[in-house]
Amino acid sequence: MNRKTPAKRARVKQRRLSADDRRSEFVTKATELFAEEGFGGGTRALARKLGVTQPLLYRYFPSKDDLIKEVYRKVYLEPLEIGWEKILSDRSRPLRMRLQEFYEIYTDAIFNRKWLRIYLYSGLKGLDINRWYVGMVRDKILTRILRECRHDAGLAAQGRPSAAELELAWVFHGGIFYYGVRKYIYEAPVLEDKAQMISDALDIFLAGFEKMAEVATDRRRAPIKVVG
C-alpha cells in the first residue's frame, strides 16, 4: 500500500498566483476565518478556503501570529481612510447634519459581521492595537464632537473635554456601536432603518446636551453635573 506516485487523489490542477496576490489572499481569507472561529481557527482550515495546502502559509508568513497581526492591521486600518475630521468640523453646515452624516458613514464602514467580530475578539485579547483604536475614537471622534457641540450651544471652548462630558459622548457612541453588535453579533432583530436609529439617537443626545448646556449657562459655567 501507499505506492510512490500513481493514484494521487484528483488534484484540481495546481494554480499558481503571484506572491503578492497569494499573500493578500491569505490575509483576506484569514480575516473571514478568524472572524467566524476566533483566532483559534486552524491553519489547515484556512488553507482549505484558498484551495491550497497548509504548509504554503509558511512561505508567506513566518508564523500564525504574524498572519494575525496582518489581519489586525488590515481590519483596523482599512476603514480609517475616510476624511472624518472634515465632516465633523465643517461649520458651514448644521451640526445635526454633520453628525448624522458622520455616523452613517462610520457605521457603514464598521457595521458588518467581519469587522465587528474581529474587533471584539481582538478586544478580548487585550492587545495594544485595540487600546490604540479606543484612544483614536476618543481623540479623533468624541473630542471633536464635544467641541462642536459646545460651540453650537454657545459654550466656551475648552482644551480637553471634561471627564464627565467625555463619558457622555462615550455612552452615546457606545449606544450606537451596540446597535451593530446586536445586529451582527447577536443577530437579534433591530430597527432595520439604520439612518433612522442614528437620527433618533442624535435627537436624544442633542436634546440632552442642550438642556445641560442651559443649566451650565444659567449657573455661569458651573460643572455640567446634574444630580438626580
Next chain:
Amino acid sequence: MNRKTPAKRARVKQRRLSADDRRSEFVTKATELFAEEGFGGGTRALARKLGVTQPLLYRYFPSKDDLIKEVYRKVYLEPLEIGWEKILSDRSRPLRMRLQEFYEIYTDAIFNRKWLRIYLYSGLKGLDINRWYVGMVRDKILTRILRECRHDAGLAAQGRPSAAELELAWVFHGGIFYYGVRKYIYEAPVLEDKAQMISDALDIFLAGFEKMAEVATDRRRAPIKVVG
C-alpha cells in the same frame, strides 16, 4: 530511566472533597479560566487551578461542553435573582430615582471582568442562551422602562413599544453597557464614578424622551419619528 514507583514528584498530599463541593469548584474555576482564555481554555489548565489532575474533570462532567453549559447557566442566571421588575414599576417613587437605582444595581451585578468576558465570548459563539438573555433584557427591562417613561410623560399606554422606541431604549441601554466593556474588557480609563455616569446618561435619555413626547403630544399621537 523512568523507574516504576519511586521519586514520584512531590505530591502535595491528596485532599478529597465531597462530590458537590468538587463539582461546584470545577464550575467556579472554569468560569475564571474561560473568562480569561475563552472557551478554548484547556482542561489541564483548569485542573491545575484546582490542584488536581485533568481526568478528574470527567468524573463530574461527561464532556467539556457540559462543563461549559454549566458555566453559562451559572453566569447568566446568577445575577438575575434580584427583583428588577419591582424597582422599575413602583410608581410611588419618582421615575428618575427608580431608573437610577435599577441601573446601579444591574451594573453592580454585571460590571465585572468575569461576567462581561463570559457574556461576550458566549455572544460570539451565537448560542441560544445569549439570544434568550437579549430577549429577556428587551422584555423585562427595556419594555418596562419605556412603559414607565410613557406613563410619566402623560402618553397613552401601548401594548408593545414601537420598534423605534425600543431601539431608543436599546441605544441608551447599550451605551451604559458599553461603559462596562470599556472599563473591564478594554481596560480603558473611564469616569470612575459609575453612579455619576448613570445619572448623566439618564439626564440625556430622559430629556430627549420628554422632548420627543412633547412633539408626539403636539402632533396628537403622531409617530415619534423626529426627522433631522
Next chain:
DNA sequence: GGCCTAGTTTATCGATCGATCACCAGAGAT
C-alpha cells in the same frame, strides 16, 4: 483491625494543532 466505597491518579489513546523539511512542477529565459 480489616473492608468497601468513592474520590483521585497514572498511563495512554487518537485527533489536531503549528511548524519544518525535502521534493515537485509550472512558466519565462536561453
Next chain:
DNA sequence: ATCTCTGGTGATCGATCGATAAACTAGGCC
C-alpha cells in the same frame, strides 16, 4: 528542448488537545 527560479505539495515532527480505562488510596463503617 532545456535550464532555472519559485510557487506549491507530501510527509512528518513534537506538542497539546479532549477523553478513556485501570490502578491506587483516603476515609467512614462494622
